Amino acid sequence: MSKAISTFGALKLAQDQIADLDQQLLKRKLRTTSSACNPNILVSGRELKAFCSNDYLGLANHPEIAKALTEGVEKYGVGSGASHLISGHNIAHEQLEKKLASLQTPYIPQAQALFFSTGYLANITAITSLARLAPQGNTSIYSAKLNHASLIDGIRLASAQTNAAVTLFDHTELQTFIESIKNDQRPQKIIVTDGVFSMDGDLAPIKKLLEIAEQYDALLLVDDAHGFGVLGKQGHGILQQENIYSDRIIYVGTLGKAAGxxxxxxxxxxxxxxxxxxxxxxxxxSTATPPAIANALLKSMEIIDSDEGKQRRAHLHRLIDIWQKEMHFSTWEKISSCTPIQPLILGSNASALLAAKLLDDAGYWIPAIRPPTVPIGSSRLRVTFSASHSEDELRALIQTLQSIERHILEKKL
Structure with missing residues (x-):
């Protein structure tokens, strides 16, 4: 017996909104992989060369880390069973937190670390709990305009919970921000910024922001999701690279990108x-992350700190140098970055989607990035490098991209 499908209010709203996104070329689509995270990856049965992951050091399929994960399962099982404060805090979590704290101790006095299942949860936890330090309405939060969604959502939640005042600032031009914080009479101030901005690949002016924090008695929260493992002599992140030491810094690092x-x-x-x-x-x-994951991360931290980690970072920076020297375009805008994130600004949604489609036809996976992830009119290809890419693979990509740009110009597409 067939059942009639009703179209009620919320269902129709969902259908209409999705259709509207599709019309604006803003509808997102899932693609399914069936292989390990590598430069060559199986996507719906096709092998594509991936220049889009955040596996910057090429550790996501490292055999020693995979072995440590398996050993962790054998030791501690599959699940943690409860939140950290109930019974889920395992010795593997404890060891990992101590290791992470030791990496940041040269830059943060009496450093202590907390491990989370995602960067999203870490950012929301940090911002909402810090906003509660002061009584209702006594906190000001200053947020870089291009911050990641997890920071933005954490700030929105903190503002709703504590009536914190929120001010956005341009990290490339700080004078207006300085005037705002200088006149702020609230007893608690929190400056929030990405370390590496995920869509442009540029660095936040951490030293200058710390000077401002010290001058106007503020905390400085730095989300170094794309810097940890990559920046600094030993890959400890942006604090190491900028040689910073301060008890005002709240440092957030991600372990699913360079750490693999x-x-x-x-x-x-x-x-x-x-x-x-x-x-x-x-x-x-939240239920604690499976301790086997923490066990794998202990091996990852060991590799990042080792000669192998140093060699992987050196190769990654050679790839960045090749890109900067050899990648030239007629009309596309290349944003220079000292990180593995190398965006190409095409402008319209249609142009970015077309370029991504032509890349796919040529055997490459580089998705189009469109609003609201980036500002309207700045749709782009977000090219990312991994230490697992070879120099020859990068040069082949450069030739392909230049050929696609010429094709689009000739066809006036």
């Missing part, structure tokens, strides 16, 4: 982390 596994961490001066354990709702009420 999964999760994230907050590292800060001990009292701040202790406060987050007491008041960070996402931490308190």
């Amino acid at each position: 596994v999964s999760g994230a961490f907050i590292c800060a001066h001990n009292p701040f982390v202790e406060w987050m354990i007491q008041k960070g709702r996402p931490y308190i009420y």
Whole structure:
């Protein structure tokens, strides 16, 4: 017996909104992979050369890390069973947090670390709990305009919960921001910024922001998702690269990008982390990440700190140099970056989608990035490099991209 499908209010709204996104060329689509994260990846049965992952050091399929994950399952099982504050805090979590804190101790005094299942949860925990340090309405949050969605959502939630005042600033022009914070009479101020901006690949002016934080008695929260493992002599991130030391810094690092596994961490001066354990709702009420993941990450941290990690970073930076020297376009805008993130600005949604389609036809996977991820009119290809890419593979991509640009210009598409 067939059942009639009704079209009620919410269902129709969903259908109409999705149709509207499709018409604006903003509808996103899932693509399914069936192989390990590598430069060559199986996508719906086709092998494509992937220049789109955040596996910057090529550790996502590292045999020693895979072995450590398997050993972790054999030791600790599959699940953690509860939140950290109930019974889910395993010795593997403890060892990982101590290791992560030790990496940041040269830059943050009395550093303590907290491990999370995602960077999204880490950012929301840090911002909402810190906003609760001061009484209602006594916190100001200053956020870089191009911050990641997880920071933006954490700030929105903190503002709703504590009536914190929120001000956006341009990280490339700080004078207006300085005037705002200089006249701010609220007793608590928090400056929030990405370390590496994920869509442009440029670095936040951390030293200058820290100077401002010190002058106007503010905390500085740095989300170094795309810097940890890549920046700095030993890959410890942007604080190491900029040679910074301060108890005002709340450092957030991601472990599913350069570290090649999964999760994230907050590292800060001990009292701040202790406060987050007491008041960070996402931490308190989330089941702990499986300890086997923490066991794998301990091996990943070992590799990042080793000669192998140094060699992988050196190769990655050679790829960046080749791109900067050899990648030239007639009309597409190339944004220079010292990181593995190398965006190409095409402008319209249609242009970005067409270029991504032609790349796919040529055997490459580089998705089009469109609003709301980037501002309207700045749709782009976000090219990312991995230490697993070879120089020959990168040069072949350069030739392909230049050929696609010429094709689009000739056809006036």
